[in-house]
Amino acid sequence: MKPTNAALNNILMLSLVPPFQAAPCPMANTGQVPPNDAIHGDVQKPNLRRRVVSLSENPDTKAKLDSIIDNRKQRMLQEECLTSATYDAIDADIESIARTFLDDESRSHFLGGVVRLAAHDFLDYNKDDPTAPFGSDGCIEFDDSHNAGLEDIWCAECDLTRLYQESYSHISKADFWVVAANSVVNQTSSGVLNLKDSFVWGRVDNASCQDSALRLPETTGCSEVEEVFLTRLGLSRTDAAALLGAHTLGRGDANFSGHHGIWVDTVSESLVFNKRYYEEIIRRAWLPRNQDAANQDWTWGGRNGDSPRFMLNVDMCLRFDIEQTFPCCTRTDRLANDNVTNPCGDLSEFPCSSYDDSNARKEFADAVDLFATGGGNNIGNTLNGPWYEAFTAAWNSATTNGLTNPRPLARGCTLSPTSPPTQNPTTSPVTSSPTAACHDVPSFLDKYGRQRDCPWVVADGQNRCLKFAHLCPVTCGESLNKSYVMMSSKFFLDSINEETLGSRLRVMLQKEREDKQSRMVVKVDTFPPKIQRIVVTSLLEDLEMNEVPQEYLDIAPTNYTHTLSIIQVKQNASVSFLIGIASAEYSIASIHRNERATNDDVCRAYYKLAEAFDRYKSLHDNGWPFHNMIAGSKRKCINNSTTSTVGVDCGAAPGGWTKYLVEQTGCEEVYSIDPGLLSDSVLSLPNVHHLQMTGQEAMPMLKERLTKRKMLISIWWDFSGQLCLCIDH
Incomplete structure (x- = not known):
């Protein structure tokens, strides 16, 4: 098994010199010797060398990845944009x-590695080299x-x-890497920092980038940061x-860089894209570790367990x-857990100095202070705004350096299996996204x-689907589909708040009861x-508190007169809850279908349509027009003629x-568009x-073909609702 990069140092992605190469600390002097690092453990201990399980070697993860790729193959349209x-x-x-x-450390390795990949691709840029700007x-020179x-x-x-090659090879690797990194940032910031709106595409892949790795910064200090970020990339110190x-994401691994640990306090925090990195720089008493060794870095005096906290010279x-006062300790004013000794140990009398106002690097320090406090009075808050804003600007600049024809995301593209991803796009109507199998x-x-x-998930009367449904969607009945009918009183709630929900629902029900x-x-x-x-x-609880009599209004699962439906939905990119009520005659509980899909079924759509037809018959018998039942989704047109019939599924x-x-349905033919x-x-x-092809493109061909054969379109399903009509020839 190959050890996965535990030094997913995310963005800096600096050159971490392997431990077997001798390299003295560039800031070493004859000052005080830093304390022994034994309390942080030997980085060669097996339990510290956590490795991400290779998806190609673990049957579980490989099967899940195969499923992801199989599903996404439906999207391989070879778009020109x-x-x-x-x-x-x-x-x-x-x-x-x-x-x-299945564990946080492995997940942290992967997510941090994706960001590091995109960053190492842009960190070799040189604005002053027109022949090979990279x-x-x-x-990337992976070797x-x-x-x-x-x-x-x-x-x-x-x-x-594999995901790229089998699903997204119609776009450049460079664009894919940036989108993948953006996705990690979006997910680990809980959707707060979404870089999609500012993303542009059009990056062109290079087949060769010889000596590009020589441009990547070392970890020795701010001189390297300034050379790479300011001189070559054209960014500011605040950007850097x-x-x-x-x-703040990912971790370091001695197997690759010689640096072991995480930049934040806990492994779970290494999965969150927030300002904790800056808080840690200020909060902790940092002191040098492994002085005079190739893997010299910084750690703090507390006991760290299996994941020591560490910083690089470029962080500190x-x-x-630190160039002026190395070796030193950043918080000589702090006491250890015994409230007597200082965690700086032998360096407790040697504080690291700050930059004065005349030093250009004061801009670095001011940025760290701003990002750590979020513009507030202290670091103990969740104000990520200033850092998110600065990161967005810097990331966009760094990932677009050298991009000569940046283009925003398109709504749709023409299809051309042989066209390269760098040609200008031609927009056309958007088609539906396929459903996963x-x-x-x-x-x-x-x-x-x-x-x-x-089978173990549901064995012995146990139901472990709450934890494992994403792995066992068929066994756990994830393909079950249930329809909800809402005839009146629809409204949205931003969240399910137990304190106010009852009163909101009671008022709605009492209004319906009038x-x-x-x-x-x-x-x-x-x-x-x-x-x-x-x-x-x-x-x-609310009905009881307001003394609403049961003979007037009651809640019960049987012999009910109305159904109250509450559905979690997506509205304006956020989660909301749609609430509505319908009479029992329209609920038709007996029509709910409870089939379970089998492996490789084309899920959900088949069963939704089956229920729709059952509901249509029952509702029609009750005098309810079918068009009132389905709105804003796929619709159905029925022609009662005995002429041969054709079904059309648009957005199929x-x-x-x-x-x-x-x-x-007995359709003689079905056209799937x-x-x-x-x-x-x-x-x-x-x-x-x-x-x-698209529905718009298919119309002339379809109409001509059916006219010649004197056939009717009897059933028409249209995802967008814009093309729903019956064509009678």
């Missing part, structure tokens, strides 16, 4: 891969020691490489300080003038390293199901609804015609 939908798909796939790692060009560890992020069998803040020099992974490892499978003489009994349906208990409890990939139309690929199980069905 980079669309907003493709950007979002990469983001989702990076998140899916990260979830395959920069974000998809080219150079400066890039040690990146070969475990980008290699023939690496997860990220902002970019170095990405050290942002806030302290269902797969249970063959096996996986639990948090204790024990091999498990999906002018009705009979008792109102309400059944509560929720999605996701786990919020049902919260909703029911909150509502019952991967083909679940096409499959249902063929198997269950989508630029994306259909599932093999759909293409193998008789009388399925795949028109691999």
Whole structure:
């Protein structure tokens, strides 16, 4: 097993000299000898050499990655541009891969490595070299020691490489690496720092970048930072300080860099993209470790367990003038846990000095202070705004250096299997995104390293789906689909607040109850199901507190007159809850379908359509017009003629609804329209015609073909709702 880069030092991505190379500390002097580092443990201990499990070697993670790639193959349209939908798909796939790692350290390795990959691609830029400027060009010298560890992020069998080659090779590697890194930042900042709006594409890959690694900075101090970030990249000291803040992600590994540990306080914090890195620089009493060795860095006096906290010279020099006072300690005013001794040890009398106002590097220190406090009065807050703003500006500048034709994300592109990704785009209407197929992974490892499978998840009467449904969607019934009918009183809630929810729902129900003489009994349906208990409890408590009599209004799962539906939805890029109520006659609980999908089913769409047809018949018998039931989604047009009929599924990939139309409706032919690929199980069905184009492009061909054959389009499904019509010839 190859050890994955535990020195995923994220953005700085400085050249970390391997420990076998002799290199004296450039700032060493004859001052005080730093204390022994024994309290932090020997970095060669096996338990400290954590390695990311290779996806090519672990059957669980490999199976999950195979599923991700199989699903995403539907998107291989060879676009002549980079669309907003493709950007979002990469983001989702990076998140899916990260979830395959079952422990925080491995996940931190991967996420930090993705950011480091993009950064090492742009850190070799030289604005003063017109013949070989390099920069974000998809080219890295992976065999150079400066890039040690990146070969475990980008290699023939690496997860990220396979995802690119099999799903996104229609865009440049350079663009893909930047989008992937942006995705990591977005996910680890909980969506707060989304770099999508400022992203531009058009980076061109280079096949060769000889000696580019020589331009990467060493870790010796701020002279290297200034040479690379200021002189070559054309950034400011504030920009450099902002970019170095990405050290908050990931960890260092002695196997690659000789530096072991994390930049923040806990492993879980190394998964969060926030200002903690700057807080740690100021908060801790940092002192040199491994002085006069090639892997000299900084640590702090407290006991650190298996993940020592550390900083590099390039981190410490942002806030302290270590070139003038090395070796020194940054917090000689601080007491250790015994409240007597100083954690600086023998360096307790040798404080690291700060930059004075006449020193140009004061800009570094001012930036660190601003980012650490967030503009507040102290560092104990969550004000990430100043750093996020500075990071965005610096990252955008660094990733676009040398880009001659930057273009924003497109809504849609023309399709051209042979066109290179650097040509100008031609926009066309957006098509629908395909639905993923269902797969249970063959096996996986639990948090204790024990091999498990999906039958174990539900064995012995246990239900472990809350933890493992993402690995076992079929076994856990993730493909179950339930319809919700809302006839009136719809409104949105930003969150499920137990203190106010009950009163909001009671008012809505009482309004619905007005002018009705009979008792109102309400059944509560929720999605996701786990919020049902919260909703029911909150509502019952509010009804009791307001002394609403049960003979007037009650909550019960049976013999109900109305259904209250609460559904978690996406609204304006944030999570909200749609709430509505419908009479029981429209709920039709008996029509809810409870089939479970099997492996390789074209999930969800097939069962949704089956339920829609069942509901249509029942609702129609109750005198409810069908067009009131389905709004803003796919719609259906029925022609009662006995003429031969044709079904059309517009926006079809991967083909679940096409499959249902063929198997269950009696259509003689089904035209499946989508630029994306259909599932093999759909293409193998008789009388399925795949028109691999947009709906607008398919209309003339479809109309001409059906007119000649005197056939009717009897059932039409359109994802966007814009093309829904019946064509009668």
